[in-house]
Amino acid sequence: MTPCTIIIPAHDESAYIDGCLDNLLAQDYAGPVEVIVVANGCQDDTADRARARTDDFARRGWSLRVEELAQGGKIGALNHGDACAGPGIRCYLDADLRMAPRLLSRMIEVLDVPEPRYAGGRLVVAPAKSWVSRRYGRFWQTLPFVARTVTGAGQYGVNAAGRARWGVFPQIISDDTYARLQFDESERILIDEPFYWTIVEGFGTLVRVRRRQDNGVAELGRLYPELLSRQGHVRPGKVELLRLAAADPLGFATYAAVALAVRLGRNDQDWARGR
Numbered sequence: 407m408t409p410c411t412i413i414i415p416a417h418d419e420s421a422y423i424d425g426c427l428d429n430l431l432a433q434d435y436a437g438p439v440e441v442i443v444v445a446n447g448c449q450d451d452t453a454d455r456a457r458a459r460t461d462d463f464a465r466r467g468w469s470l471r472v473e474e475l476a477q478g479g480k481i482g483a484l485n486h487g488d489a490c491a492g493p494g495i496r497c498y499l500d501a502d503l504r505m506a507p508r509l510l511s512r513m514i515e516v517l518d519v520p521e522p523r524y525a526g527g528r529l530v531v532a533p534a535k536s537w538v539s540r541r542y543g544r545f546w547q548t549l550p551f552v553a554r555t556v557t558g559a560g561q562y563g564v565n566a567a568g569r570a571r572w573g574v575f576p577q578i579i580s581d582d583t584y585a586r587l588q589f590d591e592s593e594r595i596l597i598d599e600p601f602y603w604t605i606v607e608g609f610g611t612l613v614r615v616r617r618r619q620d621n622g623v624a625e626l627g628r629l630y631p632e633l634l635s636r637q638g639h640v641r642p643g644k645v646e647l648l649r650l651a652a653a654d655p656l657g658f659a660t661y662a663a664v665a666l667a668v669r670l671g672r673n674d675q676d677w678a679r680g681r
Contacts, residue, residue, distance in 0.1 A: 447478020
């Protein structure tokens with residue numbers, strides 16, 4: 407069976423890494439898997455917690471490798487994980503996401519072809535604590551980009567031919583989008599199995615994260631303008647937006663308020679995890 411390497415960049419993920427690894431062990435894929443946790447700039451026990459799970463993976467017939475980097479930063483962690491990875495399919499996973507039990511096997515099934523392919527699950531926003539994040543997430547996941555496409559938001563995979571499309575990850579904001587847009591729409595495969603995406607909490611944090619996302623796309627447009635032509639249909643038309651707003655007026659109002667605050671506010675690069 408085709409080998410698969412899963413790279414997990416992890417910065418201060420002590421509260422999430424055990425759940426992430428448990429979720430991987432619950433996947434129904436029977437083939438060889440190497441999991442590489444790249445703990446970067448951690449001030450907590452993320453690396454120790456991950457390393458303590460090595461025997462669990464060995465009993466499954468999989469391998470778990472924990473790498474520690476003194477310097478924090480997702481791009482450096484991704485590139486280090488890539489340098490450590492073996493041949494075959496490459497998957498990238500944020501530590502706070504959870505995959506449905508069949509998602510990994512379904513991804514590997516569609517990626518096990520000679521042609522370049524990119525695949526990911528169907529994004530479902532995990533339950534939020536704050537009412538504003540619940541309403542925002544509820545409406546956001548009905549938008550065409552989220553509901554109908556492979557978002558690649560912290561969870562995606564590529565085959566060997568696909569990974570050859572680019573070298574190291576550049577120092578950019580939106581690494582997920584950069585990887586996704588290496589592929590045409592016809593090469594991006596949406597797997598009808600969910601993964602559960604953790605939304606940030608609170609209005610102010612939603613605004614900062616949304617602004618950073620917009621800055622990331624704008625940065626790609628400046629540095630790699632040819633990539634944006636591969637976006638595909640990601641914005642709803644007026645009629646569709648009105649239909650979605652009518653179905654969830656409170657969600658739409660919250661989403662619109664965040665979008666307005668992003669436009670009116672200070673355009674900085676500050677980052678807040680929000681968890």
